[in-house]
Amino acid sequence: MSEHFIERSRYLCALGGAAATVTAIPKAIPILHSASGCAGNFAWTQNGGSGLQVGGYCGALTTPSSNIQEHEVVFGGDDRLREQVASTLKVMAGELFVVLTGCVPEIIGEDIKSVVAEFSSQGAPIIGAETGGFRGNSYWGYDLVLQALFRDFVATSTDKERLKVNLWGIAPYGDPFWRGNLEGVRHLLEQLGLEVNSFFTTKDTLDSIRQGGSAALNIVVSEVYGLGAALLAEERHGIPFLSTPLPIGPTASEIFLRSVGTKLGLSAERVDEVIAREKGDYFRLLEPLTDCWNDLDLQRYAVVVGDANYAGALTRFLADDLGWLPELTVCTDPLGEEERQRLTDGLATLASGYRANLVFETDASQVIHHLRKKWPAGNGATYQNTFAPAFVVGSSLERELAQTLGAGHLSVTFPVANRAIIDRGYTGFRGGLRLTEDLISSIVGGR
Numbered sequence: 001m002s003e004h005f006i007e008r009s010r011y012l013c014a015l016g017g018a019a020a021t022v023t024a025i026p027k028a029i030p031i032l033h034s035a036s037g038c039a040g041n042f043a044w045t046q047n048g049g050s051g052l053q054v055g056g057y058c059g060a061l062t063t064p065s066s067n068i069q070e071h072e073v074v075f076g077g078d079d080r081l082r083e084q085v086a087s088t089l090k091v092m093a094g095e096l097f098v099v100l101t102g103c104v105p106e107i108i109g110e111d112i113k114s115v116v117a118e119f120s121s122q123g124a125p126i127i128g129a130e131t132g133g134f135r136g137n138s139y140w141g142y143d144l145v146l147q148a149l150f151r152d153f154v155a156t157s158t159d160k161e162r163l164k165v166n167l168w169g170i171a172p173y174g175d176p177f178w179r180g181n182l183e184g185v186r187h188l189l190e191q192l193g194l195e196v197n198s199f200f201t202t203k204d205t206l207d208s209i210r211q212g213g214s215a216a217l218n219i220v221v222s223e224v225y226g227l228g229a230a231l232l233a234e235e236r237h238g239i240p241f242l243s244t245p246l247p248i249g250p251t252a253s254e255i256f257l258r259s260v261g262t263k264l265g266l267s268a269e270r271v272d273e274v275i276a277r278e279k280g281d282y283f284r285l286l287e288p289l290t291d292c293w294n295d296l297d298l299q300r301y302a303v304v305v306g307d308a309n310y311a312g313a314l315t316r317f318l319a320d321d322l323g324w325l326p327e328l329t330v331c332t333d334p335l336g337e338e339e340r341q342r343l344t345d346g347l348a349t350l351a352s353g354y355r356a357n358l359v360f361e362t363d364a365s366q367v368i369h370h371l372r373k374k375w376p377a378g379n380g381a382t383y384q385n386t387f388a389p390a391f392v393v394g395s396s397l398e399r400e401l402a403q404t405l406g407a408g409h410l411s412v413t414f415p416v417a418n419r420a421i422i423d424r425g426y427t428g429f430r431g432g433l434r435l436t437e438d439l440i441s442s443i444v445g446g447r
Contacts, residue, residue, distance in 0.1 A: 008331050009137075010049075010307060010395060010414050015102050017138025017174060018131040021145040022098045023059035024200040025209070026171035029094035030058070030377075032065035033081050033112055036101025038133075047414025049396075051176040057093075059414055064088040066107040072296050073108055081115050089124055095206050096153070098145065106132035109406035134146065139225045139307075139333075142171040146199075146229035148236040149209065156213040156237055162264070166215045166239070167191060167198040168229070169222030170246070175309065176416040180425020180434075184249065186427050188257060191274045192266060211236045217264055219429075221246050221256075223342050224335065225307040246313040249321040249432030250282050251351045278429040285433055289440070298440060301387055302326040303401070305367055305394030306413035308333045311358070312346050314393050317352040321432055322439070324391070329358045364397055368404060391439070410442045430443040 011017070015034060019042055022030035032038060043060035046053060054060050066084040068077045081099070088097060099112050117127040129148035133142050167185060170179045182198050189196045195214065196209045217234055218241040220226045230241035242263045247256035254275050261271035292298070300334050302312060302324045304314045311331040318324040331343060340360055347356040375387045390407035392398045396417040402409035411418055411433075414424070426435045 010397070011174060011235075012042060012138035012141070013103075013133030014135040014137065014141035014144065015100060015133045016045065017141030017171060018100045018129060018145045019059070019141075020138065020173040021142045021171065021200075022100065023056050023063075024178075025206070026200075026204055027095040027206055029088065029097050031085060031088050031099045032064055032098055032102060033077065033084070033099055033105050033110065034068070036065070036067040036069070037064055038102050045110075046173050047175070048087065048417050050173045050213030051416045051419050053173060053176070053421060056110045064092065064218075068104060073104060076108075077110055078107060078115055081110075081112065082118070085119055085126070089119070089126075093277060095125055097124065097126040098125065098148065100131045100145075101129075102131075103133045105133075106130060110301065136152075137334075138174045139171050140175060143226050143228045146226055147232050147381045148210075149199075150229060150233045150236055153210060153311060154233075154302060155210050156214045157211070158238075159214060160216045160239070161195065161214050162216050163193060164215045165193040165197070165260075165264075166212045166218045166233075167196055168218075169220040169226045169243075170309070171225055172200050174414055174423050176306075176414055177421075177425045178411070180421075181246070181427045181431070182424045182425070183423065184427030184431045185219075185256075187194065187430070188247070188253060188274075189219070191261065191278070192257065192270060193272045194260075194262065194264075200221055213239070215239055217242060217260075217323055219244070219260060222309050223312075223346060224333070224339050225246055233276065243287050245316070245346055245364070246309045247428060248313045248426050248435065249317040250279055250429050251320040252313065252316050253278065253428050253432070255351075274338075280431060282429045286436065289436075293440075296444070297389075298443060299407070299441075300324050300389050300391040302390065303367070303392045303394070303405075303407070304329045305332060305364070305398050305401075307331070308335060308339065308343060310413045312343055315347060315356050315358075316350060317432060317435065318393070319356070320351045325354070327357060327375060327387070328367075330360060330367050330370065330394075331358065331360050332364065333360075334362050335360060335435070363429060364401075367401055369396070393439070408443050410439055411436070419437075 019030045066080045112128045119126050129144045170181050184200050186196045195210050233239050247253045315326045315329045318326045356443045392402040392409045395413045396411045
């Protein structure tokens with residue numbers, strides 16, 4: 001792995017992830033305390049990476065910002081932040097305002113907490129989070145916003161509702177399919193009879209978020225993202241959490257439902273009923289494709305390139321449900337040893353018995369070298385075991401790799417620059433059908 005640099009990064013800075021997260025919360029408005037230009041950089045990165053999803057009310061280029069300059073660096077920016085907060089509260093129609101810090105204010109030691117406290121004491125619905133870009137990538141910024149919500153906005157409740165859960169782990173815009181993926185997981189949980197607070201969907205409200213402290217369980221559909229918030233919520237609100245891989249397709253969705261059922265003590269009969277119904281629908285809808293699947297020989301070798309959520313989830317789906325052969329899985333996130341081991345262990349025992357080959361690499365140009373280690377290029381012999389027919393599931397950055405391999409390609413992970421995405425998602429049983437549809441359509445699209 002290239003330890004000292006990141007080539008073609010697949011995320012924003014912490015501030016960018018935090019701003020995107022606040023924008024996705026219903027009726028919430030971010031207020032940036034940062035140098036000028038930050039919001040513009042976020043906007044065009046999202047535009048080029050999140051399937052054309054950019055903007056929204058008080059998002060992207062219309063985000064309120066203090067735009068501090070040299071004067072504030074020398075003499076402090078508290079007054080400028082107060083001015084910006086006051087004007088934003090006056091002219092912007094929001095029900096929650098979140099002050100987010102950039103690199104410059106944190107480097108010079110700005111204290112946003114005192115400014116936020118002034119307005120909060122006057123009844124303003126405002127909280128703050130220290131999200132300097134150097135703190136980490138956009139997924140860490142996402143986690144910091146969730147932590148701020150549970151620390152300063154979510155009401156504490158000693159009365160837990162047994163069938164109420166909070167759901168997170170899918171970062172808005174960082175996952176280009178975040179809307180559909182959250183809806184897909186929410187659908188699974190609602191089939192179990194649960195009340196779900198998922199923070200960012202069209203079904204969520206600020207009131208449901210505020211009452212999140214009465215949930216019996218926090219469900220984090222990630223083995224990496226959002227765990228900091230889960231630990232804080234457990235400490236502050238006494239809510240245990242369940243961390244699971246992103247459930248894509250019938251095999252992972254069944255495991256997910258059984259894990260949730262066990263954690264909440266739901267009846268096995270209820271869980272079995274939901275799984276049987278969802279699986280029945282899945283295979284009934286998939287059945288008409290099987291003749292063409294066999295006649296056209298649509299099985300493929302595959303290379304999977306993605307973040308900590310998608311790398312494992314896509315590999316599991318391809319091997320366990322689609323019957324493809326994922327020869328190489330590349331996780332592009334810079335992760336610690338514990339996080340890497342967690343992802344490695346998760347792919348050690350696939351339901352199909354297939355043995356995954358997971359590597360961690362932040363330099364996208366090295367993906368083909370990792371593949372060649374396992375699957376050497378042909379030497380010109382008449383008979384050779386070539387890597388074909390092949391398919392690359394990754395981001396738009398993997399189109400060049402797919403062309404080099406003569407393989408098909410589908411952009412799923414950030415950045416996605418060659419698809420327009422509204423509410424499409426790949427989680428759950430239904431999401432598995434959508435992903436199968438998109439993969440096969442990509443193969444036969446040139447016919």
